[in-house]
């Protein structure tokens with residue numbers, strides 16, 4: 602028997618760019634196609650099916666159509682709501698609407714969880730697999746749930762699966778929102794979500810923890826840092842897990858270029874960037890500018906670069922200048938003159954008594970001056986969702 606573990610599909614408007622939002626949908630179609638063509642027994646989704654708790658209508662209709670394809674084939678999808686699947690200030694998740702309409706199984710629907718002094722989790726048995734889970738968090742409360750969990754594990758099953766949506770301490774202290782040790786014991790497969798990179802085979806108790814990562818790149822950082830995107834196919838039999846395969850999905854070609862501005866004026870740098878671009882069939886383009894430009898970095902015409910890039914066929918263009926600074930610093934102080942602009946901003950904000958999260962949001966806003974306001978709004982929302990601020 603086989604099941605697929607996928608997570609962080611983020612259907613909705615992740616980008617202010619239709620090509621990329623369609624790519625995200627296309628990744629989901631690839632998942633459903635594969636599941637049906639290969640007669641997979643069921644899917645486990647570790648949260649963030651949608652990008653926001655109140656998805657746009659086209660996202661709702663799209664997911665309805667895709668889940669109906671699975672339903673027709675009799676393939677269930679088990680899920681827990683991720684941090685993005687719950688709207689700000691809401692108790693319920695959009696996932697529950699799909700559960701009530703019979704298009705998926707919300708493992709945190711009231712029939713599977715009861716919260717009192719202790720938290721009782723019952724879960725589902727399907728094709729000799731026991732599946733249960735805890736939703737991603739929108740508050741500190743969900744952390745506490747892990748301390749008072751009572752799970753009625755169906756011991757007659759061949760494989761026990763626990764689904765969750767947290768970044769565990771194993772991945773690093775900096776981003777963790779759950780101590781690895783807080784996870785319940787006694788499971789063979791821990792289907793993890795929330796962390797957008799993929800990481801497999803983390804040993805825990807008698808099982809393993811697996812992060813499939815996001816199914817498509819959700820921002821520029823993921824485009825640059827992550828080599829490929831996909832999901833796991835787990836084959837199990839009477840002895841438990843037999844094999845696990847990471848299936849890579851098809852994503853667009855990427856072109857990532859870094860340009861050093863040292864000793865160049867804005868016009869020369871602009872020309873160097875433009876010379877590097879070439880005609881293509883919908884590639885993703887990321888341009889990183891660093892170093893110190895001779896003159897004002899604001900004189901580099903980013904709009905012109907983007908317009909020419911789109912004419913050449915690029916589907917999505919991101920220009921990152923967070924490491925770019927001006928050679929002629931407006932500061933008299935020699936100490937300051939030798940620093941990058943972003944660290945000067947940070948020191949200034951610190952001296953004004955702002956907290957680390959406030960400094961992060963302040964620096965983000967300074968970097969985003971001139972960007973589309975809708976994009977800034979959704980980026981900040983995303984930072985909140987991921988508890989980065």
Ligand SMILES: [Mn+2]
Nearest residue numbers: 609649685795
């Ligand atoms: Mn996510």
